[in-house]
Amino acid sequence: MENPAAPVLAAWAAPSLLGVAFSGGADSTVLLHAAARQWPGRVHALHVHHGLQEAADGFEAHCMGVCERLGVPLHVGRIDARHAVGESPEDAARRARYRTLARLATDQGIGDIALAQHADDQVETLLIALSRGAGLDGLAGMPREMTRHGVRFHRPLLDLHAHALRAWIAASGTPCIEDPSNSDLRYTRNRIRHQVLPALAAALPQFRETFARSARNAARASGLLTELAAADLTTTGAPPALTALRDLPRERQANLLRHWLRTAHAAVPSEAQLAQLLDQIDACRTRGHRIHLKVADGHVLREGPVLRWYNAAPSSSP
Incomplete structure (x- = not known):
């Protein structure tokens, strides 16, 4: 069974050096294996040790073993991602993760990082944006490319379904870890993943593709509003x-x-x-x-x- 990320990466013009955000979970494992095979000697794995749970040390050890077998350098950043009072724990952890990934990449002279977010992640992001009453920027979902902290982040797997990634993991027997926090229903994203997406799949089997199309339409409209705002700002x-x-x-x-x-x-x-x-x-x-x-x-x-x-x-x- 072919790694589903392989044809996607084969059509992607990657830079001379590429960082892959590697948690050790199924999605980033699929991405790292495909990238290491596609561009041997050009890929570095970047792992963020969140310090939020006892299993974090085990996650790091697992990632070290995977990278040794693949011949991929591993760079680890340790952070304290605890959130402030009144702050979303998911948002706090995400911001800390991007800062740390960018720092790890910059330290190695890497200007581009690939993230393993896929079509299901995009749907979850859109539903969270809807629940918050977001405008067009939020409804545009996750962009395929963005720049933060001086580093370009890429999402080459946004058209792939989660089940395709997990099927390859199971069929190939590739080891990965399952973060226990991913099943914690106190987090909004987990409730959507485990309770809402199965219902959507039953009612609207093509929801991933139609949601993605809506996100693209929102992104185009948001871009036009940005252009209009910039033009108006030159006047005011x-x-x-x-x-x-x-x-x-x-x-x-x-x-x-x-x-x-x-x-x-x-x-x-x-x-x-x-x-x-x-x-x-x-x-x-x-x-x-x-x-x-x-x-x-x-x-x-x-x-x-x-x-x-x-x-x-x-x-x-x-």
Whole structure:
């Protein structure tokens, strides 16, 4: 039985050096075996030791054994991925994982990392985005390529189904580990994986393909909105001028402000915060009218004719 990742990688122009995020689980095992066979001597495995459970040391030992047999260098990053009060444990662990993977790759002169996320992971991501009332960015799902922390991340397996990957593991007898946290139904993604996806498969057998098509459509629409926001921002200036902002329809104001806050300040306003800001902009018709609103983890203030965003707001504003 052919490794299902092999034909995908054969059609993919990989860089001279490639890092593979390797947890030791089934999906990353399939990817690492295919990459090591496709590009011998050019692949490095990157393993993140989360420090969240006693089994983490065993995961690392397993990964070391696999890499020794494949002749692939293994680089391990140890982190403490515990989440802060009020923070999603999944989100905290994901952010820590990307930072660590990027650091491991950069230390080895590697600029590209392959991730083993597949079609089922994409569906789970879309359902989580829907449950949170996400906009087009969230409904676009996971991109095939993105840059974080100065490293390019790739998802070459997004068109493959989880069962195809697991079938190869079983048929080939390739050893892998099963993280016990993957069956913990306290986590939203696990509830979707174990309870929702089987129901979807029974009701809508082609749901993976149709969800992927919706994600692609959302990504295209999101790209057009980004282009429009960038064009509007050249008109209003950055930081945006209030008078120029008010010349735009309310939805274009919102689109521009989201784009400006995200790209210039890595700040993502809530829907309520953005609506309040738009109301204040509409009401701000006199020189003495102040704007001082909490947005994301900072504040938007009026400074004369323009809006500015600060992590820590000044004590007063013009």
